[in-house]
Amino acid sequence: MEETKVKAIVLGGRDYKEKDKLVDLFTLEQGIVSVLFKSVKSANAKLKSAKEMFSFGDFIYATGKFNVVTSAEIIDTFYGITKDIKKYYTACMILEIIKCVLPVGEQNVNLFLETLKALKTVAYDNADNLTIINKFLVVVFEGLGYKFALNTCNTCGCKFMNYRYMNLEYGDITCHNCKTLNSVEISVGEYSALRLISITEFEKLSTLKLNGEVLNKLFNLLCMNFEHRFNKKLELPDILKT
């Protein structure tokens, strides 16, 4: 039987038959792949922890009608995530976003690496959770071809003066002259938060101290853009609203 080895993050799973679990893996090599963990529901099952959401490691599976996992070596379980309810919801949101934007079987190396960085930041850093989610949305737009132009209007190329608008039809930022009926104004506060979040790596996010209300508004703006790009609505759990 042919075996495939992948580096992957567990996106989540559901019970299958009595003792098995069907799990979605976000793999470095093949994007999202569905695999089967056999007999993992008993307390002493060998692969028990490997099937848990957020687990990151090397997985080997036999390819067939079901891709049956034969071994797994976990590199990181992102332990901190399950110890803090806000961190848990933040990490769930990150995985949810991946499931919304990435078609099954489509590889995206950059997005895989950014997802790992995001989960690490959630688990081990002291960064604000909503800042991490906003950063992840910016990274997702970038990774899928909708990078924001932050200095100049994406339509006419002129330098931004006072007003900036999110053009929801194209997912970019324009000046006052180039706004259309599908544009939403970005306030100065939202813009400066967006700018800081865009240029700050995940590893440094904990150094940003941004206003909670601005972060909520920025999230709503990015969500509108997300909905127009990917046809999916994101809901921020109440516990993460600041």
Ligand SMILES: [Zn+2]
């Ligand atoms: Zn313009």
